[in-house]
Amino acid sequence: MKILLAEDTLDLNKVITSMLEMQGFVVDSAIDGAQALELALSNGYDGIILDIMMPKMDGLEVLKEIRRRNIVTPVLMLTAKAEVDDRVEGLDAGADDYLTKPFAMKELMARVKAMTRRGSQYAAKEISFGDITLKSESLELICANTVRLSLKEFSLMQALLLNQEHPVDTNYLIEHVWNDETDVEEDTVWLYVNFLQGKLEYINSGVTIKGEKGGSFQVVVNE
Structure with missing residues (x-):
């Protein structure tokens, strides 16, 4: 490499x-x-x-x-x-x-x-939920508009979408998204959740991320 x-x-x-x-x-x-x-x-x-x-x-x-x-x-x-x-x-x-x-x-x-x-590890595949599509090849989140995600944002959104049927707790995300790092805390996860929420709003999506700092998070479609 x-x-x-x-x-x-x-x-x-x-x-x-x-x-x-x-x-x-x-x-x-x-x-x-x-x-x-x-x-x-x-x-x-x-x-x-x-x-x-x-x-x-x-x-x-x-x-x-x-x-x-x-x-x-x-x-x-x-x-x-x-x-x-x-x-x-x-x-x-x-x-x-x-x-x-x-x-x-x-x-x-x-x-x-x-x-x-x-x-x-990112394969050329897509994950869809509600009105959004997450593209692995380009790290893009697509709805009415398109925005590029950082690798960590992508990994976090991917983890949430792959577990869309149930909430995912902060410890799980620390283990699976930040698995090789020793200084990650709940504040870090919360920061990235906020980054993703802002990007969902930017692309005019009806999808949002429910949850509170230190707790569990789940992608849902606003009604």
């Missing part, structure tokens, strides 16, 4: 590159946002790691541009900031995951493996 790594701290860039290569990944390395964007637009990758704070273009700008170009490659954001607002901004811009510095290299490797594995 091939990874694009964009990290402007040279020593950290070299360490991450070496660790990824030891795990069998082929790595293209960039030291600023402009170089990262050029590589992302001209090559195919199984995963992209973007530092948020970079010269020329920051990671969020790079992320927004590749999503605008309909590049659906999974993206893991690295940030030195721990505030929730920074995490939300990255996730809302189309990131699939984030990791706050400083981090353990073992944790980064686990996140990258999980991200690329999930990205390779």
Whole structure:
């Protein structure tokens, strides 16, 4: 598998590159946002790691541009900031995951493996419910309008649709959508449920997600 790594701290860039290569990944390395964007637009990758704070273009700008170009490659954001607002901004811009510095290299490797594995599992099939269709190949949620989902949003919506006949509790979702991650809490699930609810409203769907923070969730059709 091939990874694009964009990290402007040279020593950290070299360490991450070496660790990824030891795990069998082929790595293209960039030291600023402009170089990262050029590589992302001209090559195919199984995963992209973007530092948020970079010269020329920051990671969020790079992320927004590749999503605008309909590049659906999974993206893991690295940030030195721990505030929730920074995490939300990255996730809302189309990131699939984030990791706050400083981090353990073992944790980064686990996140990258999980991200690329999930990205390779999506078959070209559709799931329909009510007036929506979830397309695995393009990660699109379709109704009157169409919106692209991040990998985690897709995984969460897929889990809800596959269990549409009954509520799915938060612990189940943590285990099955965030199965390789150790720092996921009920707040994380609630954040993504809200992301999905906003996208259902955006596409003018009659489908909604019922449930409360920390409890169970179920997709239903509004009457």
